[in-house]
Amino acid sequence: MSPGPVVTPIELSPGELAQVRFTADGLVAAIAQDRAGGQVLMLGWMNEATLRETLETGRMVYWSRSRQQRWAKGDTSGNRQWVREAFYDCDGDVLLFLVEQEGEGACHTGSFSCFYRRFGGDGPGATTATHEGHEPGFTDDQQ
Amino acid sequence: MSPGPVVTPIELSPGELAQVRFTADGLVAAIAQDRAGGQVLMLGWMNEATLRETLETGRMVYWSRSRQQRWAKGDTSGNRQWVREAFYDCDGDVLLFLVEQEGEGACHTGSFSCFYRRFGGDGPGATTATHEGHEPGFTDDQQ
Numbered sequence: 177m178s179p180g181p182v183v184t185p186i187e188l189s190p191g192e193l194a195q196v197r198f199t200a201d202g203l204v205a206a207i208a209q210d211r212a213g214g215q216v217l218m219l220g221w222m223n224e225a226t227l228r229e230t231l232e233t234g235r236m237v238y239w240s241r242s243r244q245q246r247w248a249k250g251d252t253s254g255n256r257q258w259v260r261e262a263f264y265d266c267d268g269d270v271l272l273f274l275v276e277q278e279g280e281g282a283c284h285t286g287s288f289s290c291f292y293r294r295f296g297g298d299g300p301g302a303t304t305a306t307h308e309g310h311e312p313g314f315t316d317d318q319q
Numbered sequence: 320m321s322p323g324p325v326v327t328p329i330e331l332s333p334g335e336l337a338q339v340r341f342t343a344d345g346l347v348a349a350i351a352q353d354r355a356g357g358q359v360l361m362l363g364w365m366n367e368a369t370l371r372e373t374l375e376t377g378r379m380v381y382w383s384r385s386r387q388q389r390w391a392k393g394d395t396s397g398n399r400q401w402v403r404e405a406f407y408d409c410d411g412d413v414l415l416f417l418v419e420q421e422g423e424g425a426c427h428t429g430s431f432s433c434f435y436r437r438f439g440g441d442g443p444g445a446t447t448a449t450h451e452g453h454e455p456g457f458t459d460d461q462q
Binding site: 186187188189192195205207209214216218219231261262263264265266267270272283284285287290291292293294295296297 | 329330331332335338348350352357359361362374404405406407408409410413415426427428430433434435436437438439440
């Protein structure tokens, strides 16, 4: 058997939690950044419960706004995100997680990062990172 | 005279703009990442006008939700952000800008990044990046 993934639980203090400002809907924006390469992978949302679960389990667990339910990233795709460090911004309404991305990447399109499309990419000679398998109309939180 | 800052205008095509999904309030989340070091600097919001201005002028211009007005980052502080590359995510509701951060940093607290506070930082022996001059109660879009 191969060893399981390395997890890095982070202890959330009441003082830290008090710094987090949730929206009226009870959500806070969460940016996932690849710790090794520095790429910004995606932005999702968390409520207090999934933030707690993320830090306790060391694995990114979001709140799906479209499905209105807990969304453990990678349950379906296998592309889980393992938390290594976590930060909150100066006014507490955005979180930043440095993660180890499992599998092929964070994006359901197959791209490593969800930010694979470049502005100015339509111009002549411009470099693009367009993913051929891109399909319009998907939501921001498919698994 | 010293030369002015290098600007990198990006041509926004109608097709690209059509991919951007604004909220009911007409806003889209915009992540600024330091191009050189890879640090995520901040998350702000843009409306269509400030997105256009950002790409045309090559300088980050946000929409202040608290003040409900255009917010050209660095007009007061001098800590302007010069756009080098810009991306939109798979469902078009988050933008990522790779910028050259001018001055001491992106955060009004004096930190280079707004994400200078670490979860788990209250624990014994934990590494913290706490900024001593931090003052609570500020908004996310002070200049």
